Amino acid sequence: MVVSVAHLGPPGTYAEAAALAYVSWLTQMGKEALLCPYPSIAQTLRAAAQGQVDLAVVPVENSVEGSVTTTLDTLWQLDTLQIQQALVLPISHALMSRAPNLEAIQTVYSHPQALAQCQGWLERFLPQAQLVPTNATTEALKYLDEDKTAGAIASSRAAQLYNLPILVCPINDYVDNYTRFWVLSLQPATGGSCTSLAFSVPANVPGALAKLLQVFASRDINLSRIESRPTKRSLGDYLFFIDLEANTTEASVQSALEELSTYTETLKIFGSYSILPVGKL
Amino acid sequence: MVVSVAHLGPPGTYAEAAALAYVSWLTQMGKEALLCPYPSIAQTLRAAAQGQVDLAVVPVENSVEGSVTTTLDTLWQLDTLQIQQALVLPISHALMSRAPNLEAIQTVYSHPQALAQCQGWLERFLPQAQLVPTNATTEALKYLDEDKTAGAIASSRAAQLYNLPILVCPINDYVDNYTRFWVLSLQPATGGSCTSLAFSVPANVPGALAKLLQVFASRDINLSRIESRPTKRSLGDYLFFIDLEANTTEASVQSALEELSTYTETLKIFGSYSILPVGKL
Numbered sequence: 011m012v013v014s015v016a017h018l019g020p021p022g023t024y025a026e027a028a029a030l031a032y033v034s035w036l037t038q039m040g041k042e043a044l045l046c047p048y049p050s051i052a053q054t055l056r057a058a059a060q061g062q063v064d065l066a067v068v069p070v071e072n073s074v075e076g077s078v079t080t081t082l083d084t085l086w087q088l089d090t091l092q093i094q095q096a097l098v099l100p101i102s103h104a105l106m107s108r109a110p111n112l113e114a115i116q117t118v119y120s121h122p123q124a125l126a127q128c129q130g131w132l133e134r135f136l137p138q139a140q141l142v143p144t145n146a147t148t149e150a151l152k153y154l155d156e157d158k159t160a161g162a163i164a165s166s167r168a169a170q171l172y173n174l175p176i177l178v179c180p181i182n183d184y185v186d187n188y189t190r191f192w193v194l195s196l197q198p199a200t201g202g203s204c205t206s207l208a209f210s211v212p213a214n215v216p217g218a219l220a221k222l223l224q225v226f227a228s229r230d231i232n233l234s235r236i237e238s239r240p241t242k243r244s245l246g247d248y249l250f251f252i253d254l255e256a257n258t259t260e261a262s263v264q265s266a267l268e269e270l271s272t273y274t275e276t277l278k279i280f281g282s283y284s285i286l287p288v289g290k291l
Numbered sequence: 292m293v294v295s296v297a298h299l300g301p302p303g304t305y306a307e308a309a310a311l312a313y314v315s316w317l318t319q320m321g322k323e324a325l326l327c328p329y330p331s332i333a334q335t336l337r338a339a340a341q342g343q344v345d346l347a348v349v350p351v352e353n354s355v356e357g358s359v360t361t362t363l364d365t366l367w368q369l370d371t372l373q374i375q376q377a378l379v380l381p382i383s384h385a386l387m388s389r390a391p392n393l394e395a396i397q398t399v400y401s402h403p404q405a406l407a408q409c410q411g412w413l414e415r416f417l418p419q420a421q422l423v424p425t426n427a428t429t430e431a432l433k434y435l436d437e438d439k440t441a442g443a444i445a446s447s448r449a450a451q452l453y454n455l456p457i458l459v460c461p462i463n464d465y466v467d468n469y470t471r472f473w474v475l476s477l478q479p480a481t482g483g484s485c486t487s488l489a490f491s492v493p494a495n496v497p498g499a500l501a502k503l504l505q506v507f508a509s510r511d512i513n514l515s516r517i518e519s520r521p522t523k524r525s526l527g528d529y530l531f532f533i534d535l536e537a538n539t540t541e542a543s544v545q546s547a548l549e550e551l552s553t554y555t556e557t558l559k560i561f562g563s564y565s566i567l568p569v570g571k572l
């Protein structure tokens with residue numbers, strides 16, 4: 011049986027790199043896999059939720075730019091997907107262009123997250139260039155053939171795939187630039203030392219958060235991350251996404267979740283999973 | 292003396308609308324003011340930090356799309372600006388175009404936050420349209436004259452300013468769509484019932500957050516918001532931005548901040564301020 015893996019496309023995106031890393035692990039496990047590119051992160055997740063594909067690989071957070079809010083918001087809405095695995099990928103941005111040198115570049119196209127991750131470098135070495143956002147790093151590449159004064163920021167793999175010259179690499183402001191991805195499916199989570207969940211609290215109970223965190227602190231369960239997102243109902247009304255360094259089958263976690271559910275309005279558990287180590291791409 | 296007020300430009304952005312609302316309040320106080328548009332939020336804040344202008348008006352969070360991360364990250368870096376005032380503006384998005392009807396529209400340009408806030412409407416009424424991000428809502432407008440199949444999402448005020456026909460308004464998915472802005476300057480904060488601060492914690496102390504929140508909970512100080520941002524040092528290393536429903540001159544807040552500073556690595560207090568009520572724009 012071939013496992014179908016959805017990701018933000020087209021080929022050459024960092025999401026495809028993450029999907030490839032996961033597929034190479036699947037292959038080592040003796041499974042065959044097929045990549046399925048989708049035009050947006052929301053559509054990637056919906057494809058898995060609707061059973062059109064077996065798995066979806068989506069970015070969750072970057073070490074420089076923070077959460078990928080579309081992923082969190084769509085997961086909360088869908089309510090059915092479970093995390094099978096986390097992957098942490100080192101990110102290295104390349105500046106590609108058909109311009110003869112840096113001075114000739116007047117416009118730089120890329121995804122807003124990539125532009126933000128290189129803003130210091132761009133201000134220093136391309137102060138004259140106008141920065142233009144695109145929907146995916148790969149979408150930026152289409153301008154390079156027709157416009158010799160255009161540059162694009164994407165992965166070195168994208169430069170190879172589309173046969174484009176790299177002028178400088180890496181150009182990220184922080185060398186330690188990593189993106190965490192989740193592999194999700196309709197299957198039950200596989201277990202591991204990380205657990206992710208999200209909850210909303212009844213409106214107008216802002217002080218409730220300290221009590222909710224105390225539920226974990228009093229049981230010595232470490233939180234590795236807390237992220238707030240608007241409920242979209244009204245300003246000042248939030249959901250919280252939390253990552254625990256623990257597994258849902260542990261007795262302390264089960265009792266914590268039981269206590270937590272008495273304070274929360276809606277509680278969604280995205281499962282326990284492990285982190286797959288992957289090399290530089 | 293004329294008060295200079297920096298904002299994300301050009302005229303017609305929601306940031307300009309917020310700056311205008313603040314200026315109209317300044318005028319009522321008998322002060323004269325001058326608007327100074329800047330090409331990015333970071334440059335708007337830097338202009339105030341470097342004393343080029345007296346005040347900067349910047350968006351902090353939207354009720355649907357959440358935090359404006361550039362604002363938080365730049366404020367943390369600058370370290371000198373104090374919040375003078377908060378403003379909450381109702382946001383109403385208009386679709387403008389020189390196309391004769393919706394069916395003729397093939398591309399919709401706007402700032403990614405505005406596109407995200409209208410995504411349900413766009414999927415339903417313009418499923419054929421390609422969505423193209425721009426750096427500001429007003430930047431989207433330049434495409435409309437040359438391309439009759441292009442649409443743009445911006446404020447009704449922008450349509451008036453640039454003499455563009457509105458096809459549909461409002462098109463936001465959530466009618467209750469508000470953006471909170473901060474007015475910042477190098478002057479000491481003016482005081483009020485809200486206080487904002489941010490802190491980093493020593494690395495690898497993930498469980499510390501519950502203890503930090505307990506500092507406020509044990510003194511019955513309500514938190515109205517908590518937001519995490521990456522420190523950009525490494526994945527899993529965060530700063531926290533917190534809003535308190537209290538004033539820094541209160542004894543309980545002073546003792547809380549004193550205790551807090553013993554746990555935090557860096558603690559930055561952006562001041563106490565009040566919220567200026569403004570009507571629909």
